[in-house]
Amino acid sequence: MDTLLLVLRVGLSLAVVIVLLWMAQKRWSKGSRPAAETDLQVVSRRSVGQKASVVVVDADGRRFLLGVTEHAINVLHDGPAPVAAPVAEPAFAHSMQEAGVRQDGMADAGPLPLRARHHRPKQDALSGSILSSRTWQQAGAAVRKGLNL
Structure with a gap:
């Protein structure tokens, strides 16, 4: 009889632990589900009141201006999403020109200069x-400089 009670206690304890683990997994895995297949990007958000904001969203090649309140989301305007053109940074373009690479990505004829721009000890x-x-030593120098010693 004692063995049967022991087996029932262990079984019941194990069942309780399994149920608790299952509940915890359900609660904390809500945010980790895969997103829908649509391409959604929040471009901008601006608060216009304590519980209201205006949001610009790009979704599937369309741009939407949404009014968001505590109780509703309304489409204020929609249209085609602008296509962003790649912007070359002037510093990068200058570096590429110095390295002898043309705008089309091909190397210029002739040898490239070998320069050590950044020398690290x-x-x-x-x-x-x-x-x-x-x-x-560096820490001591920084402390001395801070204390004007």
């Missing part, structure tokens, strides 16, 4: 670590 394995003496 050789670093040991402890560089930047709290165990490095150089780190302690």
